[in-house]
Amino acid sequence: EADIYQTPRYLVIGTGKKITLECSQTMGHDKMYWYQQDPGMELHLIHYSYGVNSTEKGDLSSESTVSRIRTEHFPLTLESARPSHTSQYLCASSAGTGGYEQYFGPGTRLTVT
Amino acid sequence: AQSVAQPEDQVNVAEGNPLTVKCTYSVSGNPYLFWYVQYPNRGLQFLLKYITGDNLVKGSYGFEAEFNKSQTSFHLKKPSALVSDSALYFCAVRGSYGGATNKLIFGTGTLLAVQP
Numbered sequence: 707e708a709d710i711y712q713t714p715r716y717l718v719i720g721t722g723k724k725i726t727l728e729c730s731q732t733m734g735h736d737k738m739y740w741y742q743q744d745p746g747m748e749l750h751l752i753h754y755s756y757g758v759n760s761t762e763k764g765d766l767s768s769e770s771t772v773s774r775i776r777t778e779h780f781p782l783t784l785e786s787a788r789p790s791h792t793s794q795y796l797c798a799s800s801a802g803t804g805g806y807e808q809y810f811g812p813g814t815r816l817t818v819t
Numbered sequence: 820a821q822s823v824a825q826p827e828d829q830v831n832v833a834e835g836n837p838l839t840v841k842c843t844y845s846v847s848g849n850p851y852l853f854w855y856v857q858y859p860n861r862g863l864q865f866l867l868k869y870i871t872g873d874n875l876v877k878g879s880y881g882f883e884a885e886f887n888k889s890q891t892s893f894h895l896k897k898p899s900a901l902v903s904d905s906a907l908y909f910c911a912v913r914g915s916y917g918g919a920t921n922k923l924i925f926g927t928g929t930l931l932a933v934q935p
Contacts, residue, residue, distance in 0.1 A: 712862075739922075748927040749863075749909070796862050806851055806913055808923060810862035 708733040712797050712811035719787055720819055727782045727814045729797035738780040739808060741796040742766060749796065755780060787818040821846045823912045825926035832900045833934050840895040840929045842910030852893040853911040853923065854884055863909060869893060880904070900933045907931075 710731040719725055731738065736757045741749040741764075751764030755774040769791070770784050780799075784791055794815050798808040823844045832838045844850055851870050855863040867878025874886045884895045895908060907930050911923040 749925045751922065754922065798863075806923070807853055807865050807868050808863075809865060810855075812862045813860070815860065 710797060710799055710809055710811040712795075712814050714814060715812060716815050716817075718817045718819060721786075721788055723787050725784050725787055725816070727795055727797075727816070729780045729782070729811060730778050731780075731797075731799045731809075731811075732778060733799055733801075733809065734777070735799035735809075736777070736802040737800045738774065739798040739800075740764070740770075740772060740780070740782050741798065742768065743794045743796055743813075745794065753782065787816075789818045792816060792818050821912060821924045823910050823924050823926040825908075825910055825929045827929050828927075829930045829932060831932050831934065834902050835899050838897050838900045838904070838931065838933070840908050840910075840931060842893045842895065842926060843891050844893060844910075844912040845891060846912055850891075850893075851913040852884070852886060853913075854878065854882070854893075854895050855909045855911065855925075856880075857907040857909065857928075859906075866895070900931075902933050902935050905931055905933045 713728045738755045740753040742752050743749045750766035752766050752768040753764050753772040755761045761772050770782050772782050794813050796813045797811040800808045853868045854866040857863045866882050867876050869876045869886045877883045882897050886893050907928045909928050910926040913923050
């Protein structure tokens with residue numbers, strides 16, 4: 707079944723650690739996105755990708771980085787986690803044509819202590 | 820600039836009553852409009868979209884939305900609310916000149932609380 711996956715679902719980590727949040731989709735979509743969302747609040751686009759080897763920063767400045775080496779995989783990395791990075795991170799994908807709706811993964815809730 | 824507004828932070832409705840969650844937008848060109856629902860500790864689920872055609876769009880779980888071009892609105896509706904509809908609802912918009920990125924602009928969300 708075509709879907710979009712994120713791991714881990716929950717992560718508690720200490721300040722200064724390097725972390726990678728995984729996102730994979732089996733929908734064959736070209737475009738992928740990362741959003742940051744504080745609890746019960748609006749989404750902020752932090753990164754997006756048109757396709758393989760294409761990444762752009764989003765509307766909200768973020769200290770994280772992303773890569774897109776394979777169509778289905780769009781990991782997000784924080785080199786040195788800080789308490790200000792505590793948030794929910796949502797990954798999404800969309801097809802290149804058609805209705806343009808985005809499909810979201812279940813999210814990763816990150817807590818940096 | 821493209822924008823979308825959800826004027827109500829929270830909507831309260833009794834189970835069995837009709838519900839409306841409001842959304843207005845501003846875009847360049849023709850709008851592509853979307854509604855999503857988010858349950859606690861989950862990602863967003865796509866409910867419905869308007870691209871072109873009939874102004875009344877039907878979606879998942881009995882929800883529908885009415886596109887009104889003159890009022891630049893896209894309100895989400897359901898004839899009879901269920902307690903299980905309680906969740907956070909997001910409206911999103913993309914202009915037809917949105918370019919190759921398919922970026923959506925999301926509203927700030929409206930919390931729907933359905934009382935039994």
